[in-house]
Amino acid sequence: MTYGYGDGGGGGGRRFNLRIIAGIVIAIIGVITYMTHTETNPVTGEKQHVGMNVDQEKALGLQAAPEMAQEMGGVLPDDDPEQKLVQSMGEKLVATSDAGKSPYADNFHFHVLADPKTVNAFSLPGGQVFITHALLVQLQNEAQLAGVLGHEIGHVIARHAAVQMAQGKLGQSLVTAVAVGASDDQRRGQTAAIAAMMANQMLQLHYSRGDELQADSLGLKYMQQAGYTPEAMLGVMEILKNVAGGGRGPSILQTHPDPDARIAAIKDYLQKNFPNGVPKDLMEGRSLH
Ligand SMILES: [Zn+2]
Helix, strand or coil: CCCHHHCCCCCHHHHHHHHHHHHHHHHHHHHHHHHHCCEECCCCCCEECCCCCHHHHHHHHHHHHHHHHHHCCCECCCCCHHHHHHHHHHHHHHHHCHHHHCCCHHHCEEEEECCCCCCCEEEECCCEEEEEHHHHCCCCEHHHHHHHHHHHHHHHHCCHHHHHHHCCCCHHHHHHHHHHHHCCCCCHHHHHHHHHHHHHHHHHCCCCHHHHHHHHHHHHHHHHHCCECCCHHHHHHHHHHCCCCCCCCCCHHHHCCCHHHHHHHHHHHHHHHCCCCCCCCCECCCECC
């Protein structure tokens, strides 16, 4: 997928405007309906305040994806080897795990962000998953990649972004953005700025510690169902301990709990699920170097 329509010629600009406005409207509807709506998440069983339905989440994620990409140095082209690797690993995870039974199964897309310095991974509501080039090059094997993508898939399926929006943590700035946009919605630059703001909010978003540990445990399950050893996630945490800042966006250490806290929770998970050790048929997969 390419993200060219943001600055394309001819009718592209108008289409871009409409898409962004539609996305913002969707988000606002979500915020407004929050109070009236509680759903039980079919995967996690939790009762959640989610002001959006699954289709709205998917639409919103698709709206914000190009802006997210732009904020992070663009995405690698479809035929880039890194992009192919990440897309195929993501597809494998979805096809072989419980993620494939979720209502998002048909809408997952996996993107490599070109940013060479920011070590992080992100997801948008509905199934848009991103990993930075800077993180990807540090991963040693397929299982570690499966762990990183599995964690992001976990955020999507547990609907963490939608819940945050419903709580107003994202919603308030979107309300402000629409108030600004409504007075001047003919101007493409302004609309693009609003979309950028939305993407930026999501980029800076901090989930709760509980959300992060839940995403880890869902990710561990998905990687294991795909045939990879969940122990590899400990290796990811060791890599993250040495992350330095300095890129375009916040590093994973700024948006996630301390790796040592996550290591403790991962070890608990392994102890609970594999008291006799992780089965030998769960693999690290190919080396990525
Ligand atoms: Zn996370």
